[in-house]
Amino acid sequence: EAGVAQSPRYKIIEKRQSVAFWCNPISGHATLYWYQQILGQGPKLLIQFQNNGVVDDSQLPKDRFSAERLKGVDSTLKIQPAKLEDSAVYLCASSPVSGSSYNEQFFGPGTRLTVL
Amino acid sequence: GNSVTQMEGPVTLSEEAFLTINCTYTATGYPSLFWYVQYPGEGLQLLLKATKADDKGSNKGFEATYRKETTSFHLEKGSVQVSDSAVYFCALRNNFGNEKLTFGTGTRLTIIP
Numbered sequence: 146e147a148g149v150a151q152s153p154r155y156k157i158i159e160k161r162q163s164v165a166f167w168c169n170p171i172s173g174h175a176t177l178y179w180y181q182q183i184l185g186q187g188p189k190l191l192i193q194f195q196n197n198g199v200v201d202d203s204q205l206p207k208d209r210f211s212a213e214r215l216k217g218v219d220s221t222l223k224i225q226p227a228k229l230e231d232s233a234v235y236l237c238a239s240s241p242v243s244g245s246s247y248n249e250q251f252f253g254p255g256t257r258l259t260v261l
Numbered sequence: 262g263n264s265v266t267q268m269e270g271p272v273t274l275s276e277e278a279f280l281t282i283n284c285t286y287t288a289t290g291y292p293s294l295f296w297y298v299q300y301p302g303e304g305l306q307l308l309l310k311a312t313k314a315d316d317k318g319s320n321k322g323f324e325a326t327y328r329k330e331t332t333s334f335h336l337e338k339g340s341v342q343v344s345d346s347a348v349y350f351c352a353l354r355n356n357f358g359n360e361k362l363t364f365g366t367g368t369r370l371t372i373i374p
Binding site: 148149176178180185186187188189190193201236238240248249250252253254255 | 297304
């Protein structure tokens with residue numbers, strides 16, 4: 146079974162530029178998550194989708210970050226304009242269904258963003 | 262709100278040494294608890310989990326017991342190997358509402374031969 150795919154793996158941009166990340170979850174997984182992992186910290190949830198609807202985006206900086214999940218499958222996360230403090234690894238995860246205490250989240254390899 | 266406090270690293274041990282990485286949590290209700298591992302250059306992988314008090318999660322020689330009375334979920338292994346070198350994250354998830362994970366800051370473990 147293929148895992149969670151993310152691209153690109155690495156991205157270097159200058160501040161005030163825009164950037165987009167792509168995630169393809171495990172086939173059939175209804176729930177998709179985007180996490181931000183700043184160096185030396187644990188991952189922090191940015192947004193959670195259930196199919197193509199948003200469940201939780203309370204920690205997404207909406208003035209510069211946006212995310213969508215068209216057709217309830219792939220997802221893109223965009224930053225516009227980027228700031229220095231956005232330098233981090235962006236992790237995508239997926240899980241089969243919501244509402245079960247036995248759900249496991251499967252993580253992709255992440256995209257490492259460096260903002261100069 | 263939910264929070265996880267994890268033993269700070271880095272931790273360096275000799276091969277075959279005993280490992281303990283401490284983890285305590287604060288949560289509303291009765292969360293599920295997890296240990297994730299991140300090997301160099303790879304994504305996060307679930308190492309073990311426990312969904313209720315007194316449960317013991319185990320995998321690859323690692324164990325952790327869900328202690329409600331001390332709000333702890335310490336990771337242990339009796340004899341570590343060089344291949345265990347990685348970053349370990351303790352995490353919790355509420356069993357109601359959304360299933361977002363709240364992570365600790367991670368502990369970098371290095372095993373020397």
